[in-house]
Amino acid sequence: MSLIDKALAAVTPQPDDETRKAATEKARAASKAGDWLSLVLDHHDAIRAAFASGRAAKTAVERNAACDALAVVLDGHALAEELVLYPALGQAGEKMHAAHTYLEQTTTKAQMAELENIAPSKPAWGP
Numbered sequence: 536m537s538l539i540d541k542a543l544a545a546v547t548p549q550p551d552d553e554t555r556k557a558a559t560e561k562a563r564a565a566s567k568a569g570d571w572l573s574l575v576l577d578h579h580d581a582i583r584a585a586f587a588s589g590r591a592a593k594t595a596v597e598r599n600a601a602c603d604a605l606a607v608v609l610d611g612h613a614l615a616e617e618l619v620l621y622p623a624l625g626q627a628g629e630k631m632h633a634a635h636t637y638l639e640q641t642t643t644k645a646q647m648a649e650l651e652n653i654a655p656s657k658p659a660w661g662p
C-alpha cells in the first residue's frame with residue numbers, strides 16, 4: 536500500500552463490497568434512465584469495468600491499453616463531478632461532504648500518476 540493509499544484509507548475509509556452494492560442499488564432506485572444520477576452511476580459502472588480490465592490484463596500492451604481506457608472514464612467522470620456535483624453538494628449545505636469528495640478525486644489523480652510510473656511488466660501491476 537502506497538503512502539497515498541494509507542493516507543486515503545485513514546481519512547476516507549472505504550465501504551465493503553456489500554455496503555457499496557447496497558448504496559448503488561439505492562441510488563439506482565432513486566434515479567431515472569438518462570437523469571444525472573443514472574449518468575453518474577453509469578460512469579461508476581464504467582470505472583469499475585475499466586479497473587477489472589486492468590486487473591485482468593496480462594501483457595504490457597494490454598495493461599497500457601487498460602490504463603489508458605481507465606484514464607478516459609476516470610478523468611471524464613472526475614471533471615463532471617468536480618464541475619457539477621460537488622459545487623451542488625456545497626450549495627445544498629453539504630460542504631464537508633463536498634470537501635471529502637474533492638479529496639477523494641485528488642487522491643485518485645495522484646494514484647493514477649503513480650500507476651503511470653509502474654512499468655506494466657512489473658509484478659506490482661498484477662492483481
Ligand SMILES: [Fe+2]
Pocket residue numbers: 575579612616
Ligand atoms: Fe463518482
